[in-house]
Amino acid sequence: MVLRWKTNFNWRLFLLFLTPLSLLIFIFLSSTTNPFSLLPQSPQPKPRPSLPRLPRTPNLETLRWKRRKAELDRSRVAICLVGGARRFELTGPSILENILRVYKNSDLFLHSPFDGGAYKFSILKDAPRIAAVRIFVPEYVPENESQARVLTASGSPNGIQGLLQYFNLVEGCLTMIRDHQTHHNFTYDWVVRTRVDGYWSAPLSPHNFIPGKYLVPPGSQYGGLNDRLGIGDLRTTTAALSRLSLIPSLDAAGYRTLNSESAFKAQLVTQGVDYHTNQIPFCILSDRTYAFPPSRFGVPVASLGSPGPLSGAKCRPCKAVCVGPCVGDVMESLEKGWSWTEWGNGILELCDASHAWEKGWERIFDGVGGRRYAAVRKRVGGMGLRECVRDWEVMRKRAVWWDAPSSTEICKKGLPGG
Template sequence: MCHEEIEHRKLAAGGRNAVEAGRTAICLVGAARRFELTGPSIVRNVLAQYPQADLFLSPMGIQGLLQYFNLVQGCMDLIKSHESRENFTYDWIVRTRVDGFWAGPLEPSSFIPNTYVIPEGSRHGGLNDSLGIGKRDISAMALSRLSTPDNLVAAGYSGLNSETAFLTQMKLGQVSTQEHSFQFCIMSDRRYSFPPSQYTTPVASLDIHGPLNGAKCRPCRDPYVGQEADEIWAKLDTNRGWVEWRNGALGLCNATSEWEKDWGEVFDVMVGPIAAAERKRVAAMSVEECVSDLGVFMGKTAQWKSPDPVHICQLGLAKRTIVQSISS
């Protein structure tokens, strides 16, 4: 039995305690879309599962693929800076998105030595890049996205999207990858044509009974389910590697319009009492309470590369007021 397999079996046997025996960095990247919903789920199902881990935050500024690569690589830069100051190196790095809603915990079985673990599905011809877990050296290779374009061009590649660039990057770096199932999805306010055409992005219903692995999602009343949903999924481009949908496993939302006016009630029914209670608490939150909560969140971070909590709360709660006035 090789050393890597022995270590993986120890991790599997020891579970969360075995992971916590090493140092773990958890980095959140991207825009805080629907953070009032995603934030509590990340705290509960990711951060609280590994309380000894250090948190890093790298928020989105401008849009675009290069900016996304900059965010991902910026995550590694923050970690390196902290390591240098504190004179140690992390054993594990988890990179996920701020706009990801977690319906279940991040399991210790996803920590595998010498392998970069990613979600199943949503491959778009390459590798799903909405989440990644790996040892520090492998993660450093996986998170070096900003230097990817030049390296790929030098190797003769062009015209790649984020997922195919990621796949090629990992192949060139000879990094082993493995797909796992994860109970999280990416909250989306974007509008998409429906029913989705062969190359259009589908939006899954948040009524989660299985792993969504980073698929786009939203709460919606009367989602398309069962055979009706299966017939729509079957028409989509299989090369994109969508999440498992067969036998009615995944419902679909008609995302041609904004979220429904009563989306909060729909969300509460779909996600269960804990997440529903968190949403209601945030919906009634004052700026002072928001700042206090963000202060606790900020206290968990090793580095906070983000606006001041007061500014975040004033901006976020102002937007909430506008949305509520429109919906009423």
């Protein structure tokens, strides 16, 4: 007996659908393009630009920088600015951005002579913390026999008196720091001393704070050590900034005919202070003229737009006239222990500083400094008496200690028509 399955399956209907289905599969497999290209396509979104792949772990140098910076932020740091205002409308914003705002918990000390440019210091009203401001009328510093034996008038525009005025200016800032410590019953861990005519092209790195050593820039040694910047703890700083009071010690040690830089080195040596050099991203903005090309003991003047770091070399905003191999030819002809500065790897470009700043220097400066620095330059250049006095009053109220002429007197002395 043969059993037959009963079914209602319609074979004819199945064969009717099988033929077109086979054709569709054949086309699908044999297509040389996207197999779905025969189907209606929805619009595809535009591809997004690929982002750089970030490293999974921070760079070791970055970690060290952050760790050292965090240590300094927990320390007590004094920032000492000294010198005449001169072109402070150009240098001030860079000091604010690259020193004072980098170390926001530091205290600012300003020690400067009262002259026609002092009104420009109102830029510092935006400093994070202002500990003390002293703007004084310069007085003659009596010269004695010890100073006459130790120091030389050679190379100083105002002779030995010029050196004594400068030494008094620097040591005066140390006095301000000591008084502030005594009044508030604490001691600073670090002191940074720099000049107000320094233009900073990058932030001051925390790696320049070296325990037990006093840091100075290389180059511009003039037979001693570059004294345009110094960083150290209170002990090393005291030895470095005691420019006047240590002259008798230098005299007793037999030092003779020293200029500022060689006297500075002698101070550190006689006081047993170890010093260290490191390249620093700043230069001294100067209006002085110098022969070009410089001779063996001449002074090279860097273009403000040099890639840097310039470590306190003289500079100005200019169209560089000497770049690349020309720089090597000039710098190799200079006495390395005198006005020489680092120049390798294309970090230095030179100006012809044998004449006054060139026409259009403002545009050159603005191109280097950028919009914010340009805005400050223009604002200070067009400042009126009322705005000047207002800014000075803001600064005076923010300072812990103040010793300066009245805001009106400062502004009237410097502003046109004041």
